[in-house]
Amino acid sequence: MIDKLEEISNRFEEVSKLIVLPETMADMKNYAKLNKEYKDLEKVVSLYKKFKEVLGNIDNAKSIIATEKDPEFREMAKEELDEFNSEKKALEEKLKTLLIPKDPNDSKDVIMEIRAGTGGDEAAIFAGDLYRMYQRYVETNGLSMSLMDFTEGTSGGYKEIVVSVTGEDVYGKLKFESGVHRVQRVPATETQGRVHTSAATVAVLPEMDEVEVDINMNDVKKETYCSSGPGGQSVNTTYSAVRLTHIPTGVVAQCQDQKSQLKNFDKALNVLRSRIYEIELAKHNEEVGAARRSMVGSGDRSDKIRTYNYPQGRVTDHRINHTVYNLPTVMNGEIGDFIEKLRIADNAEKMKEGATA
Known part of the structure; x- marks a missing residue:
């Protein structure tokens, strides 16, 4: 571990020098890349400096115990040694976590798609509830969300809604939300008070x-149509909404939130790239047998990941068997506890896999 930390420390020094060069600052793309690397390395190097200080303190305490003749001094040194050893152990655990290889996509912005599943009108209403939950989470965590496309449910909510979320490490925060979310409650349309189970x-x-996912535009069919708003009303009389179909895969992406056809085209193309990347990644994982042993972080949209039980006020994440009884708070966007516990479980699994590799 020390060798790896020394490598990181040396790279940090190198990046610190590169980032202030005029030629680096003139190239904004390269500057942004180096600036992000600097921030990531700084976290590790700062902790490593503390770790080295503690190692030095341990050596000093051991030296005093071995050479000091005054029993009172030796006793004080022994007490200090116990404290330093505890601190060393805590820092080691933190450093091990920081040294776990990061998902290269963690720093990316995301396209989030919420779709009504089984349960008819109630599923669409629940999809709307999830959308509002994520809206609140985004608002309280310094992120930004913009609407890209939606299809409303006949009794409220959404049959489908697509949004983009931007900010710092967005994918790293939200990737664990992929999967099937199940709700158990009495729908507004239920006349006999029975609890129904629906899903989104x-x-x-x-x-x-475009560098990461290269799409041949000759393979893309473009269609334009008029944007529609809530209730099906037209929000733009021009053909500004854009639908793109990738002919080789059949993947479709559309965007209608901008008045400009060009802006909608760019956004739809981003969605298309992300969906094609997801297909290619799934193929790759299947071919190399890289599917994770646990569902944590798998991102498979067919896996049931969480249940929201309204009669009991209970929310359960099935991947980590974590249950809370504050459903209204969770639906108001406070899902940070789930995200943090899933991140810890994912890191623990990665560490275990690294130890057995």
Whole structure:
């Protein structure tokens, strides 16, 4: 571990020098890349400096115990040694976590798709509830959300809604939300008070740029149509909404939230890239047998990941068997506890896999 930390420390020094060069600052793309690397490395290097200080303190305490003749001094040194050893152990655990290889997509913005599943009108209403839950989470965590496309449900909510979320490490925060979300409650349309089970699927896709996913535009069919708003009303009389179909895969993406056809085209193309990337990644994982042993972080939209039980006020995440009894709070966007516990479980699994590799 020390060798790896020394490598990181040396790279940090190198990046620190590169980032202030005039030629680096003149190239904004390269500057942004180096700036992000600097921030990531700084976290590790800062902790490593503390770790080295503690190692030095341990050596000093051991030296005093071995050479000091005064029993009172030796006793004080022994007490200090116990404290330093505890601190060393805590820092080691933190450093091990920081050294776990990061998902290269964690820093990316995301396309989030929420779709009504089984349950008819109630599923669409629940999809709307999930959308509002994520809206609140985004608002309280310094992120930004913009609407890209939607189809309303006949009794409220959405049959499908697509949004983009931007900010710092968005995919790293939201990737664990991919999968089937199940709700158990008495629907507004239920006359006999029976509890129904409905579901909605969430897909969180990292936004890919054209360098990472190369699309031949000759393979893309473009269609334009008039944007529609809530209740089906037309919000734009021009053909500004854009629908793109990737002919080889059949993948479709559309966007209608902008008045400009060009802006809608760019956004739809981003969605198309992300969806094609998801297909290619699934194929790759299947071919190399890289599917994770646990569902944590798999992002498979067919897996049931969480149940929201309204009669009991209970929310359960099935991947980590974590249950809370504060459903109204969760639906108001406070899902950080689930995200953090899933991140810890994912890191623990990665560490275990690294140890057995």
